[in-house]
Amino acid sequence: MTRRLFARCLLLLMAAFAAPAVHAAAAALAPDALVRNVSDEVLKIVRSDKAIQFGDTRKVLALVDEKVLPHFDFRRMTMLAVGKDWRSATPEQQNRMTTAFRTLLVRTYSNALTKYHDQTINLKPLRANPGDKQVSVKTEITQPGAQPVSIDYSLEKTDQGWKVFDVIVMGVSLVTTYRGNFSDEIQNNGIAGLIASIEAKNKSLEAAQGGK
Amino acid sequence: MYGKSFSLAFSFLMLTVLLAGCANTQPQDPFEHYNRKMFVVNEKLDKAVAKPVAKVYVKVMPTPVRGWIGNFFGNLGEPWTSVNNLLQGKPRDALNDAMRFVFNSTLGIAGLLDIASAAGMPKHDEDFGQTLAVWGFQDGPFVMLPFLGPSTLRDTLASPFDWAFDDLWRSALDAATRNILIGARFVNGRARFLGIDRTLDEATLDKYRYSRDFYLQQRRFKIYDGNLPQQYENYDNPDDASDGSLDASQAEPVAAQPENAQPESTQPESTQPENAQPENAQLENTETETGE
Numbered sequence: 001m002t003r004r005l006f007a008r009c010l011l012l013l014m015a016a017f018a019a020p021a022v023h024a025a026a027a028a029l030a031p032d033a034l035v036r037n038v039s040d041e042v043l044k045i046v047r048s049d050k051a052i053q054f055g056d057t058r059k060v061l062a063l064v065d066e067k068v069l070p071h072f073d074f075r076r077m078t079m080l081a082v083g084k085d086w087r088s089a090t091p092e093q094q095n096r097m098t099t100a101f102r103t104l105l106v107r108t109y110s111n112a113l114t115k116y117h118d119q120t121i122n123l124k125p126l127r128a129n130p131g132d133k134q135v136s137v138k139t140e141i142t143q144p145g146a147q148p149v150s151i152d153y154s155l156e157k158t159d160q161g162w163k164v165f166d167v168i169v170m171g172v173s174l175v176t177t178y179r180g181n182f183s184d185e186i187q188n189n190g191i192a193g194l195i196a197s198i199e200a201k202n203k204s205l206e207a208a209q210g211g212k
Numbered sequence: 213m214y215g216k217s218f219s220l221a222f223s224f225l226m227l228t229v230l231l232a233g234c235a236n237t238q239p240q241d242p243f244e245h246y247n248r249k250m251f252v253v254n255e256k257l258d259k260a261v262a263k264p265v266a267k268v269y270v271k272v273m274p275t276p277v278r279g280w281i282g283n284f285f286g287n288l289g290e291p292w293t294s295v296n297n298l299l300q301g302k303p304r305d306a307l308n309d310a311m312r313f314v315f316n317s318t319l320g321i322a323g324l325l326d327i328a329s330a331a332g333m334p335k336h337d338e339d340f341g342q343t344l345a346v347w348g349f350q351d352g353p354f355v356m357l358p359f360l361g362p363s364t365l366r367d368t369l370a371s372p373f374d375w376a377f378d379d380l381w382r383s384a385l386d387a388a389t390r391n392i393l394i395g396a397r398f399v400n401g402r403a404r405f406l407g408i409d410r411t412l413d414e415a416t417l418d419k420y421r422y423s424r425d426f427y428l429q430q431r432r433f434k435i436y437d438g439n440l441p442q443q444y445e446n447y448d449n450p451d452d453a454s455d456g457s458l459d460a461s462q463a464e465p466v467a468a469q470p471e472n473a474q475p476e477s478t479q480p481e482s483t484q485p486e487n488a489q490p491e492n493a494q495l496e497n498t499e500t501e502t503g504e
Contacts, residue, residue: 079447086447108415136442154442171433171440172426180425181417197417205414 031155031162032126034071035137039121042067046113057110057209064110073156073163074102080166081178082186082194089191097191100198105174107205122148133157136168240354240364241424247356251420254361258402266403278400280324285397286335287316287323292377296338300346308333337434339374341367345435354424362427 029037042063046052051059078098079086089097124138134156142148154166167174185194241247270278294309312328312335320327329335344366345351352365363371382390416422433440 075448076446080444084445084447104415108411134444150438154444166442166444168442170430171436171438172429173442177422177425177429178416181421184421185417201417 029161030126031128031135031153032123032137034155034162035139035153035164036121036123038067038071039139042113043121052113060110060113061106064106064113069102069106071162071164073158073165074098074105076156076163076165077101077105077175080173080175082182083179085183085186085191093191093195096195097198100195100202101178103202104198104205107202107209135162240351240428242353243355247354247424248420250356250358251423254356254359257359262398262402263406266399266406269399270403270406278403281396281400282404283316283320283326284323285400286326287313287320288381290316292374293336293338295377296340296343297336299343300338305336309336336437339367339370341370341374341431342435344370351428351431354428356424362424364428364431367431 045063045067049059049063052063075094075098078094078101081101082089082097086094119141122140122142124140126135126137128135134154137153137155139151139153140148141151149170150168151170152168153164154168155162155164166176182194185197189197273281290309290313294306294313297303297306297309312333315328315331315333316323316326319325326335341364349366351367355363355365355368357363357368382393385393412419412423
């Protein structure tokens with residue numbers, strides 16, 4: 001049916017967001033260890049927290065904020081979602097886009113976390129050279145009775161350790177899939193229009209989800 | 213049922229292909245106007261019928277049972293997957309799929325259990341559309357089929373072959389059993405994606421557009437069996453200036469990037485140069501066209 005394909009992928013995206021997180025002390029960790037630790041830690045919390053399982057938005061957001069977000073590079077993600085128009089945006093617009101897109105992603109996918117408790121994450125062996133500054137950590141999520149789904153994290157080495165800048169679920173980039181959407185918007189209403197649209201979307205999401 | 217709705221969909225599609233074709237900015241979506249309308253119709257149908265039924269199904273059926281049902285139908289598709297792998301020049305994968313079918317049909321109790329996966333024989337996802345792609349046929353325009361959802365022209369033309377195989381096992385059954393099975397497969401499939409609809413609604417500015425791009429990207433991934441190189445631009449780094457600074461210029465997007473890199477935010481950017489892999493890499497499988 002219409003939803004089947006991307007639905008399957010989205011299912012995994014949710015799990016994807018369950019993954020990256022870790023303590024500040026882990027900044028120097030290897031990328032695969034980072035993904036492993038963060039996923040384990042977050043899933044452990046989700047599994048043991050009834051409030052989260054029942055969809056407590058505020059609690060989920062707090063968890064994601066603390067454990068997951070520090071390991072994402074949202075500026076890079078936003079840039080990739082926007083595409084080449086990024087270059088024609090002012091620094092101030094770039095920052096606003098980043099903030100708005102970050103909020104959108106977090107709001108959307110954090111909630112999905114609440115539906116995840118019985119899957120396991122397997123890391124595939126990391127194929128990278130010691131000097132690499134960009135790596136892909138490949139994982140596979142298995143759930144009882146369903147086909148395993150691949151989730152790959154693209155990480156980049158920064159001064160603050162490895163940062164995730166893309167999540168690819170069953171071959172679909174969570175980030176670059178926005179590009180068509182965003183470039184339409186920019187074409188029609190300019191960069192200011194895109195910012196306004198994302199911010200409006202965030203507002204309506206916030207209203208719908210509430211702080212609960 | 214599938215057959216009928218398919219031929220209906222097909223004639224409708226061909227009609228649209230003939231009638232439409234107006235100017236459009238999206239190279240792969242010349243029928244966007246029609247597609248969007250069909251998308252809305254499909255969504256409504258889903259909301260009215262498929263989704264509520266799936267919800268009840270989930271309430272009634274325990275998780276392991278749903279797993280068995282999923283395995284059962286997955287197993288029935290195994291021979292066709294195997295044939296397609298063979299047609300795509302992957303005899304090893306084809307053998308894997310055939311063995312999966314044998315093991316799961318017997319030791320796995322008519323396919324209810326997927327013991328082959330546990331034994332290290334992974335499940336593949338192939339269909340005739342992917343085979344045609346490996347043979348060099350392009351996607352063609354994106355089409356939103358009535359009831360059936362997103363597709364491309366190539367995959368739509370290929371699907372009668374998939375349906376034909378599907379008919380093989382069904383032809384042995386009486387009408388009632390067959391309809392129950394078809395219904396069960398559909399409901400079981402839909403049930404797996406409950407709760408996700410909301411995420412999709414929330415995530416996008418333009419649901420149709422996002423769904424389409426998502427579909428096309430995933431399709432490509434499947435055709436390449438997952439060996440798809442990802443390419444990332446870094447618009448903050450016009451060239452590989454390795455000082456971790458940002459390009460804060462407001463030059464024309466197309467113009468050559470000036471080098472007035474200007475440290476800006478608190479978030480230092482990495483200095484990774486662009487990945488040089490071409491976006492439209494050729495299929496990596498070199499043994500294509502090992503005919504039938």
